[in-house]
Amino acid sequence: MWKRDRQIWLGSPALLVRGIAQVGQGTVSLVADQVTPLDLKSLASSSRDFR
Template sequence: MVWRRHRQLWLSSPALLVRGIAQVGQGTVSLVADQVTPLDLRSLAAASGDFR
């Protein structure tokens, strides 16, 4: 089970990339995850620019 295997990762990461299959039924949507990867948000920050 992905939750048990990656529990600490789920709880400690500020952002995650989750790969899986979306299931829709009876007004609900679920994601059956098969891969979880932490994202480093600092690497996504863009450098400031001079837009004058």
């Protein structure tokens, strides 16, 4: 998955990762099976003037 989606992992400011969480001996790992870049520009709002 790393080789296939490397550009997404490195070039995106935010990611949605789907996978299975594994907990063992005080550590938590995520075994990802899907990664999707999130578009943060659509979440941005214009500044407000509260005067």
